[in-house]
Amino acid sequence: MVRIRSRFASLGQAPAVKTQQLQVQLVVPYPVLRVFLQHTGAGFVVVRNIFTNLAGPEGKKATLKALSSAEESREGKVSHSDEEWHKLLAPAAYRILRQAGTELPFSSPLEKEKRKGTFVCAGCGHHVYRSETKFDSGTGWPSFWKPVDGGIKQTRDGSIKFLPRTEVRCSQCEGHLGHVFNDGPPPTGLRFCMNGAAMGFKADSA
Numbered sequence: 001m002v003r004i005r006s007r008f009a010s011l012g013q014a015p016a017v018k019t020q021q022l023q024v025q026l027v028v029p030y031p032v033l034r035v036f037l038q039h040t041g042a043g044f045v046v047v048r049n050i051f052t053n054l055a056g057p058e059g060k061k062a063t064l065k066a067l068s069s070a071e072e073s074r075e076g077k078v079s080h081s082d083e084e085w086h087k088l089l090a091p092a093a094y095r096i097l098r099q100a101g102t103e104l105p106f107s108s109p110l111e112k113e114k115r116k117g118t119f120v121c122a123g124c125g126h127h128v129y130r131s132e133t134k135f136d137s138g139t140g141w142p143s144f145w146k147p148v149d150g151g152i153k154q155t156r157d158g159s160i161k162f163l164p165r166t167e168v169r170c171s172q173c174e175g176h177l178g179h180v181f182n183d184g185p186p187p188t189g190l191r192f193c194m195n196g197a198a199m200g201f202k203a204d205s206a
């Protein structure tokens with residue numbers, strides 16, 4: 001059991017503004033914390049950055065905000081009612097694309113897909129990634145360093161308040177595909193961490 005207890009005080013520095021206090025307390029077994037962080041696709045880099053920011057030099061204070069988990073509409077150019085999506089999609093794809101779920105790592109065959117081809121949105125068939133931009137991130141999720149031009153859109157995801165992330169959606173049906181992080185390989189330095197069950201694959205030879 002590892003106990004992490006951090007208390008961040010005096011976050012608000014504006015004069016005559018009441019001192020704000022934010023208390024972050026995690027009391028979880030270490031393996032659970034580790035799996036959770038990997039499950040979020042964030043890894044330890046994000047957490048390290050959070051704590052670096054909090055304890056950073058020059059009196060840099062935490063900028064953690066209580067991000068609203070504003071649920072932007074998932075109505076896109078390809079649009080169906082929730083009932084229709086239910087019928088159209090496999091249960092796993094529905095849970096990810098329409099409810100922003102996350103599959104278990106190493107659960108999708110697309111994680112190991114090595115052929116040349118295009119990864120498409122499982123909801124609408126929109127082209128989202130090319131095989132040339134896929135890399136082995138070791139996370140257990142299909143990972144890419146660049147999307148197809150116009151394939152995806154990015155929105156802010158504040159559903160985990162102390163771990164703000166950038167959500168990746170299909171630009172055509174607004175289906176949730178995964179998240180993007182800043183710890184990817186060159187040339188972009190980005191890691192688009194995708195759910196395989198939210199995508200399909202079309203081999204070039206097919």
Ligand SMILES: [Zn+2]
Nearest residue numbers: 121124170173
């Ligand atoms: Zn789509």
